[in-house]
Amino acid sequence: MQLESLIGILPELNKAFFETLYMVGISILVAIIAGLPLGILLFVTDKGLFLENVPLKSTLGFFVNMIRSIPFIILLVALLPLTNLLTGTTIGPTAASVSLSVAAVPFFARIVETSLREIDKGVIEAAVAAGASPGMIITDVLLPEARPGIIQGVTITLISLVAYSAMAGIVGGGGVGDLAIRFGYYRYDNTVMIATIVILICLVQLVQWGGDTVAKLVDKR
Template identity: 75%
Template sequence: MLPEAIIEILPDLNQAFLETLYMVGISLLIAVVIGLPLGVLLFTTDKGLFLENRFVKSIVGFIVNMVRSIPFIILLVALLPLTKILTGDVIGPTAASVSLSVAGIPFFARIVETALKEIDKGVIEASVSVGASPWMIIKDVLLPEAKPAVIQGVTITAISLIAYSAMAGTIGGGGVGDLAIRFGYYRYDNTVMFTTVVVLICLVQVIQYAGDIFAKAVDKR
């Protein structure tokens, strides 16, 4: 038998779980769509690469590092005016997705850059020597070679966003974190707090397991 406190919040727990999936899903999609080309840009404009550009590298790198250096809870509050403009609200999972996306983009971009740096420079030099265009090198050499590491990066980013989403609950962002604050912390109910922690741990484990399987499946080395 489940404890009475768990039974009482079960409908709220189901809704909170779906809200967490919703805001993490949206922010992860945006982080990948914007962070992937940003990571490629950070790599290809580095010294000695085929799109070397010190100015672009410095500017993009500075912006990425600046956003990453801001603690998420501060970023969450600082972006409330932008969140209001984009979503029309400052609470709820949709509003929380704005801050999560902004935090996820530079995080994933650095992961992509690191993954690309692991590629053998000889492969890139060979592509340049045969006259391949920058787009062809990116599309046919860099991304296929780095695919397993990028998929692992998506997994790491998703797990980080889950942790951030729980933090968003402190200002009414919805999701499991919000439930833990309202029912676990404010009501001093350790059973509810423990349950929400277990739910988040299980979600992280499933994502990590799925990401590992997918990364191994696409790794042809």
């Protein structure tokens, strides 16, 4: 009977899987577009760096820490008005992508900042002494040196987004988490629950393997 129930929801399972990929895909794209420059800004405006600006650094750091300190499920609910304003609805994978993106940007920004801090300060000082402009230092020194760490950061962010997307199912966000709640939890169907867990584990393992592989390929150190 349990096997029959699993076979019966295969179309739903397939739809939920691609909804998860859709949510995570949008969110990681926004995280990279907004989080990468934010992470760079957090680093280069720090004390002793070539674009030192302590007030700006402190302000940005405060907002990043504030968003990161809010548990995702609370952030998800708190952003429902913004979600409705941007997407016209508060349910579905597109709506869930708003909260996922807001959570992902500061998370990824901090990882980028940490990756940049691992660069030998002597390399940066040499570039400054050579008369390189801030733009050149960022594009020709910082980003190439920190590339493996940033790629690992993308991997970590992706895995976190997979977990967050599952929580989005609580408010009807769609995806595998929503399926687990509707068919597994509410109907007390352990077979469906286990199936969704296996799917999420396989997805995370694939993301981790892909991220590690790419990071090793670009690491020229």
